[in-house]
Structure formats: structure tokens, C-alpha cells
Amino acid sequence: MTHVLEFSFPVEGRGFSKAGDAASRVKQLLKQAAIPTAFIRRAVVVAYEAELNMIIHSNGGTLELLVSQEEVVIRAMDIGPGIQDVEKAMLEGFSTAPPEARKLGFGGGMGLPNMRRSADELHIESDPELGTVITAVIHLRANTV
Amino acid sequence: MQYYHSVHLNEEQCQACTICTTRCPTEAIRVYQGKARILDERCIDCGECMRTCPQDAKTSRVDQLDEVFRYPYAVALLPPSLYSQIPPAQFHVDGLVDALAAIGFDATADVGHGAEHTAAAYKEYLQEAAARPVISSACPAVVRLIQVRFDELLPNVIPIESPMETTAALVRETLANEGMKPEDVGIFFVSPCPAKVTAVKQPAGHSHSNVDGILSMRDVYQELYPRLNHKGNPGGRRLFPLARPGVRWGYTAAQAFEVRGIHLSLEGLDQVVQVLDDLSLGKLPAVDFIEANACPGGCIGGCLTVQSRFQGQVNMHRNIRTLPTRSPLQREDFQTRYAAGFYDMDLPLEPRPAQPLHEDMGQAMQLMLRQEEILHRLPGLDCGACGSPNCKSLAEDIVRGWTTEMDCIFILRESVQNVAKELWDLAQQVPPTLHKRDRETP
Ligand SMILES: Nc1ncnc2c1ncn2[C@@H]1O[C@H](COP(=O)(O)OP(=O)(O)O)[C@@H](O)[C@H]1O
Ligand code: SF4
Ligand SMILES: [Mg+2]
Numbered sequence A: 001m002t003h004v005l006e007f008s009f010p011v012e013g014r015g016f017s018k019a020g021d022a023a024s025r026v027k028q029l030l031k032q033a034a035i036p037t038a039f040i041r042r043a044v045v046v047a048y049e050a051e052l053n054m055i056i057h058s059n060g061g062t063l064e065l066l067v068s069q070e071e072v073v074i075r076a077m078d079i080g081p082g083i084q085d086v087e088k089a090m091l092e093g094f095s096t097a098p099p100e101a102r103k104l105g106f107g108g109g110m111g112l113p114n115m116r117r118s119a120d121e122l123h124i125e126s127d128p129e130l131g132t133v134i135t136a137v138i139h140l141r142a143n144t145v
Numbered sequence B: 001m002q003y004y005h006s007v008h009l010n011e012e013q014c015q016a017c018t019i020c021t022t023r024c025p026t027e028a029i030r031v032y033q034g035k036a037r038i039l040d041e042r043c044i045d046c047g048e049c050m051r052t053c054p055q056d057a058k059t060s061r062v063d064q065l066d067e068v069f070r071y072p073y074a075v076a077l078l079p080p081s082l083y084s085q086i087p088p089a090q091f092h093v094d095g096l097v098d099a100l101a102a103i104g105f106d107a108t109a110d111v112g113h114g115a116e117h118t119a120a121a122y123k124e125y126l127q128e129a130a131a132r133p134v135i136s137s138a139c140p141a142v143v144r145l146i147q148v149r150f151d152e153l154l155p156n157v158i159p160i161e162s163p164m165e166t167t168a169a170l171v172r173e174t175l176a177n178e179g180m181k182p183e184d185v186g187i188f189f190v191s192p193c194p195a196k197v198t199a200v201k202q203p204a205g206h207s208h209s210n211v212d213g214i215l216s217m218r219d220v221y222q223e224l225y226p227r228l229n230h231k232g233n234p235g236g237r238r239l240f241p242l243a244r245p246g247v248r249w250g251y252t253a254a255q256a257f258e259v260r261g262i263h264l265s266l267e268g269l270d271q272v273v274q275v276l277d278d279l280s281l282g283k284l285p286a287v288d289f290i291e292a293n294a295c296p297g298g299c300i301g302g303c304l305t306v307q308s309r310f311q312g313q314v315n316m317h318r319n320i321r322t323l324p325t326r327s328p329l330q331r332e333d334f335q336t337r338y339a340a341g342f343y344d345m346d347l348p349l350e351p352r353p354a355q356p357l358h359e360d361m362g363q364a365m366q367l368m369l370r371q372e373e374i375l376h377r378l379p380g381l382d383c384g385a386c387g388s389p390n391c392k393s394l395a396e397d398i399v400r401g402w403t404t405e406m407d408c409i410f411i412l413r414e415s416v417q418n419v420a421k422e423l424w425d426l427a428q429q430v431p432p433t434l435h436k437r438d439r440e441t442p
Helices: A021-032 A037-057 A099-103 A111-118 B019-023 B048-052 B065-070 B080-084 B093-103 B111-128 B140-149 B151-156 B163-177 B194-201 B217-227 B244-250 B254-258 B269-280 B309-322 B331-340 B361-377 B391-399 B409-428 B434-440
Strands: A005-011 A061-067 A071-078 A121-127 A131-139 B007-009 B029-032 B035-038 B058-060 B073-078 B107-110 B185-191 B213-216 B263-267 B289-293
Touching (some): A005 A021, A005 B361, A021 B361, A037 A061, A037 A111, A037 A131, A037 B151, A111 A121, A111 A131, B007 B035, B019 B048, B065 B185, B065 B213, B065 B217, B073 B111, B073 B163, B080 B111, B080 B244, B080 B309, B093 B217, B107 B163, B111 B163, B111 B244, B111 B254, B140 B151, B140 B194, B140 B269, B151 B269, B185 B194, B194 B213, B213 B217, B244 B309, B254 B263, B254 B289, B263 B269, B269 B289, B361 B391
Parallel strands (some): B073 B185, B185 B213, B263 B289
Antiparallel strands (some): A005 A061, A061 A071, A071 A131, A121 A131, B007 B058, B029 B035
């Protein structure tokens, strides 16, 4: 699938004060692209959770937004340390968030489950050496609203 | 769709300083050809530009006071904020009504009374609302802001009429019960802000406003002040009883005070925009209710008021003490009305998204590609000298076809440099026939 639009936003590990900046840009850009509101809402949930996870759990990375008339793709790529057990990570309430994140109210363990609910496809590749790539796809077809 | 706007520019006074362009919360202002322009589909009539313009070039349309005399029975709707304008030494709750009678109003009705109804309706609604947090719809500028910039939050906006509309409906009903013909009654709101003007002239959430005219609080105050506490004033008529809780709606935090649960009280558009941004990311999930006022200090900080926001606060603290503490709301009457939908908006709040670059998704995406390309060439200083609020919006304005890259003084300078260099290079070229002569002339 080739995408007409490609944007990328750097995300800093532990950059709690900037949490939401990338997801906000995603929202603005999708609005400019005339994507219907219901899809934007889902894409923003995905983008925000992916951004947060990079901030809380990773050493930093990039959030990508890819858009065509058929789909919106949110891709979060970080430089490690990877997810130990992906299946477990997908469970509602499972969280390894460190105390500094919990102090700020993060770490409810609902991020990945919410991403799965909001996206039509969710792919996770993780490697302790290479880091984690999470790809979420939202199909822009009316019947998936 | 043709949008009505109360806020507009007085061209002669505009010096094209660009201060308003960067302060407008919806980036609705551009400076083109030496004058500020307000983009109709974006402006929310908040009045921020009226507040910030150093030349006072922005004004609000309002109705003239003599409109009042066209109606056999004229009613003044008094917002809580009016009670913050009168110095405590001159304030007397009945004297105020008599002075309004002296101006020519046959009766007055307090929006503070309607607010008691609204507060009770909010409380009921909060118990049943699915979407959290519930956002107050009392400030029309905030409602417009959500329609224009945050349409994803429209399901959170409480679909209950503003205290002003509810009060006007109560006035209509009361006077109809007395046998008055609807066309004989003129209801005039004494407005602290331009957003209320628009809310009456082009309502959101209902097809027709019960308010017939909107007067500026400044205009009314000028007539009112000299008549306060005159011995010869005729006895005025106040249609509804008034108490402290309703009048508190002139401040921030009064609404939140009324409802149960976790709440935030916001004042000023900076705060409002920040929280709406958070909400649209799903932040602040534990909040039940959000009171949001576009003006700092709440309605008493409206830009059609006379007193400064702080003087208003001081006056209000003192004046409000002369009012009864207990709400005059009758429980049974309220329950019947609530069940009958008396307080409900009769139309859904529609999105008014101003952001898409084109209605067609494919074309919008092509324009975005160009926009990114242009943005890349702009210096990213957000200096505003081009007349757009920042580099990002200049890039957008260019792809919308409103302006060109040459509006950017940096690009202009670069182009001039290039042309100058080309000229210089050309000047070095000597035509063959001049070669010799060149050498001969000293
Ligand atoms: N980018 C990531 N890098 C490393 N671990 C991650 C990443 N994203 C998620 N995880 C792991 O998956 C768990 C569950 O994630 P999530 O459902 O978002 O809950 P939470 O972020 O609240 O912990 C996290 O606690 C963490 O162990
Ligand atoms: S009234 Fe508010 S929204 Fe309209 S142009 Fe002025 S600052 Fe912008
Ligand atoms: Mg998470």
C-alpha cells in the first residue's frame, strides 16, 4: 500500500511533559486531510497510546503517520528495550510501568488493549536488540465506523 | 452557509499591526493589503481581538436602545454580570429595576433566575449522561469553539439551553399567561459580550431565539447610571424572584459549585483550549463536569462590560450579599418542566469544521503535500509579519490560494538577493562591439 502522506514525529523516552504533542499533530493533520471525525477519533486514541508507551517504556523513537484514501496507519518505532512477552502485554491491566510513570498516573495497563479496540489491525514486532515496532491500521470504509 | 458575526473590523482604525492575528484562538484573522480580515467560517465571536486591539478597531454589532420603544411591552433581561457593574454605594436591588423602568422598560427578568433552573437541569442531566466529562454549554463562545475546532467533543456538550434562553422562554410564558400578545412583547438582553449577540442572531442548538434584541451593557449602563436611586423613578416590575446562587453565574466556578462530582472551572480561552486539547486525546478521564468561560473572570470579564474584571469582582462580592441566599426554584415546577423537555436544545449542535483543506479527501491530501513542501521553505520563526498568525498557517493560506510565498519577508529578501545577483552577473557581460570602447574610455 502506498500512502499519499507521510509524517514522522520524534518521541523522547521519559519525555512526560511532552506527552500528547505527537498525537495532537496527528489529529490536526487528519482534520486537514478531511478524514471523517469518527476515524480521527480512533486514530488519535491509537496515536496517543503509542506515543505514551514510547515515553513510558522505551528509550525513545519515532511516531509515523501514513495516510491514503483507503487507510490511516500509525506506526510507533522505538530503539528498545523491546517487549518481553507480547501476549502478556496485550492483557488488560498488565503493566510494567516504572514508579516515576505511575506517580504521574500512567500505567493502567489499558493502552495496548485500547489500541487493539480502536484499530482494525494491530501488528507488534519486538526484539530486545532492535526495539519495538507497533503498526496500527484503520480502514477508511464506512462500515467500520 | 452564511455565518453571522457580531465582531467586525472598523477599517479606518486598523493600523495593520498584526497583534490580533496571533491572539485569536481560532487563527481567524489575517492582515491583507494593510487591513485585518476576519475569516467568517472560523471566527467564534469571542471578542478576544476587541480586547487586544491597541487601536480599538474591532467592535461588536448590537441593537440600538431605541429599538426597545418599538414594542408595547419591553422586557430587559439582566445577566448576573450586570450586578458586578454597579458600585456598592449605589446598588439597591429594587432601585435598579426602577431605574430601568425610567429608561423605558416595562419589566425586568433576571437571567440569574433562569440560571437556577439551568443549574438544576445540569444536575439531572449529569446523572444520566453517557459521555464524560460533560461540558457546560452556557458560554456561547466556547460552544462555537468546539463546533469549529473540537467537533469530536460535541457529544460531551450538555444539550441544555443557556440561562439566557431559558429565562426568555419563561418570560414569554409568563406574559402569555397574563393575556399579552406575543408580538407585543419585546425581550432585550443586556449583553456583557459579543458572543451572546451571535447566540441570539444565529443560534446554535435551536432554530429560533426567544430574545428579540441585544443591547450592549455599556450602552445600557450609560443610561442606567445617572438614573440610579432617583426619587422620581417609576416603580419597576421584576418578573422573577432573585437569589445568590443564580447571580453567582456571573463568576467562574458557580456552575461547578452546583453540580456533584469532580469538576474543573476554566476561564479565559487559553485555559479552555488547553483542556479541550487534552480531552480530545482522552486525557482527564476522571472528570465529570467542565465549566468553561471564554472570558477571564467569567461573564463579568466580558468585553462589553464597563468595569474592569477586578473592580467587577469586588462590586459583585458586596452587592450579592444584599440578596436572599435560598434558591427560589420550585422543585415540582422544575420537575414537570424537565420531564417535558422545557430546558432542552431543540437542534443538535452541528460541527463547523474549518480545518479541511478541501472537502474531497484526495484533493485535500494533494494540497497537504504542497503545504508541507512550502512549510519546509519558510523560516519557521512565526514572526507574523506576513499577516498570517504563524509559518504553518501561511503555508496553509498559500495552498488555499489566498496569498503567495512573497508575503514572507524572508523569502522576499531571498528572491531580491537572487534577482540582484542575476543583475550583477548580467552587468558583467559586455557586448562584443563595446569591448574596444571599454578599453579606450578611462
Ligand atoms: N514501546 C514499548 N516498549 C517496551 N515495552 C512496551 C512498549 N509498549 C508497551 N510495552 C509493555 O506492554 C505493557 C502494557 O502496555 P499498555 O497496555 O500500554 O499499558 P501501560 O502502558 O499502562 O503499562 C507495558 O507495561 C510494557 O511492559
Ligand atoms: S472574535 Fe475571537 S474568534 Fe473572532 S476574530 Fe476576534 S479573536 Fe478571533
Ligand atoms: Mg500504555
